[in-house]
Amino acid sequence: MQKEQKLKKYLTLFALCLTGAVVYELPYLSYGYYDLMLEAFSIDNTQMGTLMSAYGLVAMLAYFPGGWIADKYPAKILMIVSLVATGLLGLWISTFPSYPILLLIYILWGISITLPFWAAMLKATRQLGDSSEQGRLFGILEAGRGLFPVFYGLIIVWIFNKLGAALGAMRGVFIAYSVLCFIGALVAFLFIKYEKEEGERQKGASGKEVLQIIKMPGMWLVALVIFSSYNMYACFSYLTPYMTEFFGLSDSMGATLYLIRFYAIGVVGGIASGFIADKTGSNARVIAIVFLVAIAGLIGFLVIPTGPANLIMVIIALFVVAIGIFMSRGIYFATIDELNIPMHLTGAAIGFASVIGFMPEAFVYTLVGKWLDTYPGTQGYHILFIYMLAFALIGTAAAFILYKRVKKQKIDQAKEI
Structure with a gap:
């Protein structure tokens, strides 16, 4: 029984690491595909900077209410909603929309990722163990979120090169990372427990x-x-x-x-x-x-x-x-x-x-x-x-x-x- 509980704990931690990595990929694709994204969207450096600034500002504003939401609703539900919404926005951006729509998508990413996901992921990590385990749980989470992108990133780069490293390939990259979000939602559904704190009503922090x-x-x-x-x-x-x-x-x-x-x-x-x-x-x-x-x-x-x-x-x-x-x-x-x-x-x-x-x-x-x-x-x-x-x-x-x-x-x- 103890071995089974330990296995479930680390499967949950695996799910948190994977989902915590894939959900943040789409807004930051410009770090690896900057010039091609400028060409695909027909925008300049200033406009790209505005997109990232808009995302960053909305995300920063969403941290605090996101914490309140994480105390009110189960992490499993919040993370699935976040991953699905983020993936759908990724499919939308793969159509290479106009700049106002691009700006809207980046703003919505700031909401879809930070508001339901960030605090929920960290709270779910804390729930996995007692005070004697917190260091290793958070350490593994941070390490896993850094390691997973190496594996799926190499696969997506290979696909990108196979497609010819052109605008069509850029669309493929957006679709691939969107699909990863959907896979992440499935992993969250399978391995993250639907639970509330014992002996407490999950109602969110009062003022x-x-x-x-x-x-x-x-x-x-x-x-x-x-x-x-x-x-x-x-x-x-x-x-x-x-x-x-x-x-x-x-x-x-x-x-x-x-x-x-x-x-x-x-x-x-x-x-x-x-x-x-x-x-x-x-x-x-x-x-x-x-x-x-x-x-x-x-x-x-x-x-x-x-x-x-x-x-x-x-x-x-x-x-x-x-x-x-x-x-x-x-x-x-x-x-x-x-x-x-x-x-x-x-x-x-x-x-x-x-x-x-x-x-x-x-x-x-x-x-x-x-x-x-x-x-x-x-x-x-x-x-x-x-x-x-x-x-x-x-x-x-x-x-x-x-x-x-x-x-x-x-x-x-x-x-x-």
Whole structure:
């Protein structure tokens, strides 16, 4: 019986990893098919930027109400609705509609993905285990969401090349990722349990309860940890062009490093941080330590002299920063469990932390672009490194304070027994 329950748990986790990956593919296809999408839709760079900004803004606004919805309705239903709606919008965009319709589709994606899916997925992950398992569950979730795209992405690229890498092939890509969403909905139907919290009526957080969550100092610390980690993650992609321009890194080596840091370090780091956190009994403490690791790497970027002779040293610094960032990403939502948030308020807590934590998505790329344009040469990049370093320090402080608060809370509870 115990083996059967364990199998069901990991099948559910498999479903969460797969669906959590495929549902986000369609809005971000421009990352891999940018030029072809401009041609297919007959739009320019500014219009494409507007599409992504519209999606990002709507998604950010949807995080908090999405948390409330996740506390009101079962994750299974919400995720199936999200996947089907997102896939249908993908089929619509494969017809290459006019620009106003494109803008509408991206706005609707911001709603269909974030509102019913994000908090529901994270809450379903928390429900899979007790406090002693939260680190590994969230670590595996983050790792799985990073690993699945490698497998189905290679298949879709192969199909794309077989179709001739032209406009017709681009339509095929949209259809393929839409079908993946429908497959994800089927997987969610088969493996994600339809359940409500034991002994509680699934009604969503009341206004008073939401206010209590917002007033919790611990929740603001969790949000600040995510905000700091996401700032570093968003800036991380600029490290490769810095190495290419000032250290002689080749394009092929840059692509290789991309695969290593996102899929090797990203996957292994997420799982490792989760298991370490569960073993040591504190997600917040592990996050504080891995932020210190990132600080060491960022200092390396600031002090290592430019030039091909120092390429190996800066590659090592890159990996050190990657370890810190991806290990923190794997478990930062697991810290919510350490605050003893009731299960029926998990969605509201996730929604609040996500709104604050993912806010850099709305401004950081514009900010960094302005720095690099205004301050040519290494100066703009050094401002970027200092910015990342500042948030690594802020994140370390927030995670350490959170760890101390949780530890004190546990000691006080033990005294009361």
